[in-house]
Amino acid sequence: MANPEYKEVLDGLDKLSVCLYRAGITGLALSLLLLSIILSGVTSRFAEYSNVVLLAISTSAALSAANIHIYSKHVRAAICWSAWVGILLMLSDPEQTRIWLSLGFIFVTFSGIALKESFCFKVLGLKLVPLLLAASTLSLWLQQQLVASILMATSALVIGYLAIIKWRMPLHFDIGIKANYEI
Structure with a gap:
């Protein structure tokens, strides 16, 4: 994981990968907040956009x-593959009857990211994100949309706060020491 005290020389691909990683975190915060609004039923105005939000x-x-x-290739693989499995499950379920399952795998990815970031940087509430996302997945499975909505909104706020902090950091904070990465 990143070592903020060490300043690695970054090439263009390093900078691009850090920006795309941070864009993914930002996108999750925004889209998770929109999904929580849709699930809450407060307004039906966004309900037709649920597929766009997913x-x-x-x-x-x-x-x-x-x-x-992430330095460890095994941890990196677990985090990455859960995202791809979640995306494939979402694509294979056009009626979204098992949305809790596909979101559950995607939430494993962002839980891993939240834990990774909590070890590297001190961000308030970040260690609670895996619990909130797991509880929201369980709530979706139990068809408790309002509970899932509240849990997702809370997660979105914490992840949004992380995104703001990440965009303020120098890019080399995310890379750490390149020689430490397992290939």
């Missing part, structure tokens, strides 16, 4: 998973 969540997962910077 696409945004999937895109955010793909961006973050494809560009995550």
Whole structure:
């Protein structure tokens, strides 16, 4: 994981991967907040955009998973593959009857990201995100949309706060020491 005290020389691909990773985190925060609004039923104005929001969540997962910077290849693989499995499950379920399952896999990815970031940087509430996302998946499975909505909104606020902090950091904070990465 990143070592903020060490400043690695970044090439263009490094900078691009960090920006795409951060864009994925930002996209998740925004799309998760929209999904929580849709699930809450407060307004039916966004209900017709639920597929677009699910696409945004999937895109955010793909961006973050494809560009995550973790030294351990086994941890990196677990985080990445859960995103791809979630995206494939979402694509294979056009009626969204098992949306809790596909979101559950995607939430594993962002739970891993939240834990990774909590070890690297001190961000308030970040260690609670895996619990909130797991509870929201369970709530979706139990068809408790309002509970899932509240849990997702809380997660979205914490992840949004993380996104703001990440965009303020220098890019080399995300890379750490390149020589430490397992290939």
